[in-house]
Amino acid sequence: MYKAEQDQEGKAIIDAKWLATEVASIIFNQGKARVFNVLESQLEPGPRLGAAKRLTEDVISNIARDSAHLIRDVLGDWQEEVIPGAEVDLTSEEVEEIEIDYQKVERIIE
Numbered sequence: 001m002y003k004a005e006q007d008q009e010g011k012a013i014i015d016a017k018w019l020a021t022e023v024a025s026i027i028f029n030q031g032k033a034r035v036f037n038v039l040e041s042q043l044e045p046g047p048r049l050g051a052a053k054r055l056t057e058d059v060i061s062n063i064a065r066d067s068a069h070l071i072r073d074v075l076g077d078w079q080e081e082v083i084p085g086a087e088v089d090l091t092s093e094e095v096e097e098i099e100i101d102y103q104k105v106e107r108i109i110e
Helices: 016-042 047-075 092-109
Strands: 012-015 079-082
Touching: 012 016, 016 047, 016 092, 047 092
Parallel strands: none
Antiparallel strands: 012 079
16 A cells, blocks of 8 residues: 555554655655656667666665665654645546555565
């Protein structure tokens, strides 16, 4: 699931695993996008750009994984009940894209 589970009263429980996954997702997705933009502006399309992108994704994956493990190790069994902020209306396509991205990050940090 791409968000903390909510109960009937709108409260949710977040835990160390949820936080670790969210942080890893930010690092991986935003880091990759920003570095890829720089690479694409500096390198012509071709094998060098492809190799640079693969190397970059590998490095950023490792940073995301290490960050997630640190959070889970430090926080252990920590969990907190929260009341989430405003609801966000998403299309089914946006929800599907978020779930795919979340699953990818979960595979990276395991």
